[in-house]
Amino acid sequence: MKLKKFFNSQKVAPYVFVLPFILSFAVFWIYPLFSTVKMSFEKILPSKTTFVALANYEKLLNDRIFHIAIGNSFWYMVWTIIILIPLPMIFACIMDSNLVKAKGLWKALLYLPALSSVVVSGMLFRLMFSELPTSQMNVFLQWLGQLPIKWLKQESTARFALVLLATWRWTGVNMLYYIAGLKNIDKAYYEAAEIDGAGAFQRFRYITLPLLKPTNIYVLTISIYAGLSMFLESFMLWAGNSSPRNIGLTIVGYLYRRGIEKNELGYASAVGLVLLVIALIINIIQLILNGSFKKEEA
Amino acid sequence: MAEQNAIKEKQKIGVSLKHRILSIVSTSLFGILCALVIFPFLTGVLASFRPGRELIRRGLSLNLDFSTMSLDNYKFLFSGNTDSLKYFNWFKNSLVLTVVTVVLTLLVCYIVAYGLTMYNYRLKNFLFFLVIATMMVPFEILMLPLYQEMISLKLINSAAGVILPGLCGASTIFFFKQYMSGLPKELLDAGRIDGATEYGICFKIMLPITKPAFAAMAILSTMGAWNNMLWPMLIFRDASKFTLPIGLNTLLTPYGNNYDLLIAGSCFAILPVFILFLCFQKYFVEGMTSGAVKG
Secondary structure, eight states: OHHHHHHHSTTTHHHHHHHHHHHHHIIIIIHHHHHHHHHTTEEEOSSOEEEOTTHHHHHHHTOHHHHHHHHHHHHHHHHHHHHHTHHHHHHHHHHHSTTOSSHHHHHHHHHHHHHSOHHHHHHHHHHHTOSSTTSHHHHHHHHTTOOOOOGGGSHHHHHHHHHHHHHHHHHHHHHHHHHHHHHTSOHHHHHHHHHTTOOHHHHIIIIIHHHTHHHHHHHHHHHHHHHHTOOHHHHHHTTSSOOGGGTTOOHHHHHHIIIIISOOHHHHHHHHHHHHHHHHHHHHHHHHHTTTTSOOOO | OHHHHHHHHHHHHHHHHHHHHHHHHHHHHHHHHHHHHHHHHHHHHHHTTSOHHHHHHHOSOOOOOGGGOOSHHHHHHHSOOOSSOOHHHHHHHHHHHHHHHHHHHHHHHHHHHHHHHSOOOTTHHHHHHHHHHHHTSOHHHHHHHHHHHHHHTTOTTSHHHHHGGGTTOHHHHHHHHHHHTTSOTHHHHHHHHTTOOHHHIIIIIIHHHTHHHHHHHHHHHHHHHHHOOHHHHHHOOSGGGOOHHHHHHHTEETTEEOHHHHHHHHHHHHHHHHHHHHHTHHHHHHHHHHTTOOO
16 A cells, blocks of 8 residues: 555656656667677677777778768768758748648658658669669660660769669658748748738748748758668668679668678777767757757847 | 729739749649659559569560559469568568557657656656657667677567667657647646546546647657668568568569569558558648657
């Protein structure tokens, strides 16, 4: 009876509610995080583990393939940001106006690619960009009077395929975020601006753009993370984790190669920590530039 | 007076004409956009009815020759299991895993969010900070140590191994918290006066009015679970335990790709989420957005 009262008190109950999180946090977050830090200082062989201090990191500094992977991930991240922020924003603005008919249909169709798993979308793009002269992209080239090319075997065209895949998959998703952001903007601002004689472009520049800032920060943050940790798209496009001259290798792809395919857990952990540091630095810079750390103005 | 009215009428017609042109232009913009988005699916669906040799010869192409089409690929997919193809099993595994994952995740995340929203206590803000912190580390970084942990916990090849690490999803907790902070806390006191226990209030009073949040999150996490691939790929080892994405991926082998089956299997795999999405699109759009972005 006392026990029952104890658990039912308003002091204890909240801790009972958050207990699953505390457990999950300890077991599936703190513990692996610490063990990945620890492993990154070790050389791990099936039978024995030796402490090697910074040897893994020194090796990473001179690992040409790792540099390629970082380059590829960065390149992908930057391009997805360049495309997947302005484009969905403009589409959302048009969609939000009273000009577009059959909005529900367009929204659903644009969202469709995000519903398909990366296996499906990756495979479709792999076939569309295949070397066959009848693959869609080569047919398109022939329309333009060009010869068919091996899309996924050259760096520039392979990267184009990768970014197009990302654009195809995420435009609809980001558009929904922006539509929600637009819904939060008070319509009175636009009415006031219109009375003052502001044109459509001025209303966009001085009302929409500044007030969409929270959405921008959110979309930018998730894009940075998604861009840096991209792996499966490349895995599907090249039917595995190896692409010619590593043109599709990403940081996570390299982590997977070293940790899972080659079973070098120590070295792969060092790769993971470099990724973590990069992600945190970029996001902190991003948050500072956006003024998220400044105190709210009264 | 009559003249003035006439001028006004003319202006109105001018405005509405401009409006109509703009409307046609922007609607057709989305029409073209959607056509581009659908195009890969369309060719995929068409190809899924064709024999494999046709695909090897021509790849995906917008080939409208209906004489080469048949239901053979789909028949073969569902005709039963072979050593390498257990499509029906994979489909069933995906279905079960998705349902269990979604039910457990929503329940746990709801409870945690409730504990983080409805009470005032010392560690509350700190705990919430920890929830946010878990969002800051990409899962891929924890993948290797987690994988080892699962080996030592003997959870390899089990659904528990797939579900447990993602059970307390930070973004789901965050969404529930956002939703619940808008609910009146007086309900808690009312419940207490009526003699309900803290847990009774959580499940019998608050849970029913949190239903819209549940609906939105259910759709989001169903899609996540249905399409989840990287982690299940590490956990599941037997072909009979594979989920759809992993199983379909095994059809791409170094010894030749079974594109005909892969495409048919993929087309069919999208159907459940697509139907779900169409039915709950309204909740879905709210769910995508209201939790994540608040200006």
